[in-house]
Amino acid sequence: MTLAMLLCLLLGEAKAAPLAPAPADTVLLRRHLEFLTTTPQPRNHLHPAVLDSVAAYLTQQFRAAGAHLVGEQPYLVQGRTYRNVLASFGPVDGPRLVIGAHYDVCGEQPGADDNGTGVAALLELARLLGQQQNLPYRIDLVGYTLEEPPFFRTPQMGSYVHAAALKAAGVPIRGMVALEMLGYYDDHRGSQHYPIRPLKFIYGSRGNYVTVAQKFGNGRFGRRFARQYRQAAALPVKRFKAPAWLPGIDFSDHLNYWKFDYSAVLLTDTAFYRNLSYHEPGDTLARLDMRRLGLAVDALMATVLAGRY
Known part of the structure; x- marks a missing residue:
């Protein structure tokens, strides 16, 4: 082998490796949250036009990020059309990783943490993925609708519709990650609660x-x-495994992938076990920590690129 051939081979291998990602942009995370929390009416099932405006925003952001496939998954509920928004990065073929976050809220509240932070993280992840030239496998990002009551635990959930469609089409899935509330942190003792009191002695009392x-x-x-x-994160990470019946363990979109025998996890700040403004008007942007939300996205991006699963 000549020196020139060796250099070409080495350069080709370097080109094929994923780039080291830039850190998440907290300014952009805040900008997404400002949009989500200032819609004219709450982004709930009673205001499909508002949900459509959010879906259009997700579509715009996914396209701007450079996703090679961007589309909607519309479906009818009680005579109204609701829609998931989908974007794909990396190779077209092969098993894919699904990462999703719901963009609707429960009732009359801004939903900054629930689930504005999950959606903002999803959009920032899309931007970072779009900067990668050689992703090792396909990554599908999904913005779900109708996660919240009165449709929670029903086939009308956007994630149920998506998971069912994947199963029906025989699509191979590496796994699924639900992003559900990632922006509220509290360093005070006693700020973290648990479904079973003794767990605080294992996981600590600081949120x-x-x-x-x-x-x-x-x-x-x-x-x-x-x-x-956990290895990639620059903030503390607790790995929690429990029976599916434990309150909170299935309180998001990942539960629908379990129903179709897909492996799925929940990435969260623990929701109502920490954030006492859960499903309340006080769930506002002012209460969130952009720096730690960015760190959560950084760890997710590093984990996606590592692909060791």
Whole structure:
């Protein structure tokens, strides 16, 4: 082999490797949250026009990020059309990783943490993925509608519609990650609560961490994702595994992937076990920590690029 051929081979291998990602942009995270929390009416099922405006915003952001496939998954509920928004990065073929966040809210509240932070994280992840030239596998990002009551735990949830469609089409899935409330942190003792009181002696009483939560028997993906995320994170991460019946363990879109035998995890700030403004008008942008939200996205991006699951 000549020196020129060796250099070409080495350069080709370097080109094929994913780029080291830039850190998440907290200014952009805040900008997304400002849009989501200032819609003219609450982004709930009673205001489909507002939900459509959010879906259009997600579509615009996904396209700007450079996704090679961007589209909607519309479906009818009680005579109204609601829609998931989908974007794909990386190779077209092969098993894919699904990462999603719901963009609707419960009732009459701004929903900054629930689930504005999950959506903002999803959009920032899209921007970072778009900067990568050689992703090792396909990554599908999904903005879900109708996660909240009165449709929670029903086939009308956007994530149920998406998971069911994947199963019906026989699409191979590496795993799924639900982004659900990632922006509220409290360093004070006693700020973190648990479904079972003794858990505070294991996980601590300060609400200063992110949790990767999953059910028992969730498969190799959940185990490896949690391990890799914890290794990559610059903020504390608690890995939580429990029976599916434990209150809170399935309180997001990942539960619908479990129903179709896909391995799925929940990435969260623990929601109502920490943020006492959950489903309340006080769930505002002013209460959130942009720096730690950015760190949560950084760890997610590093975990996605590592792909060790």
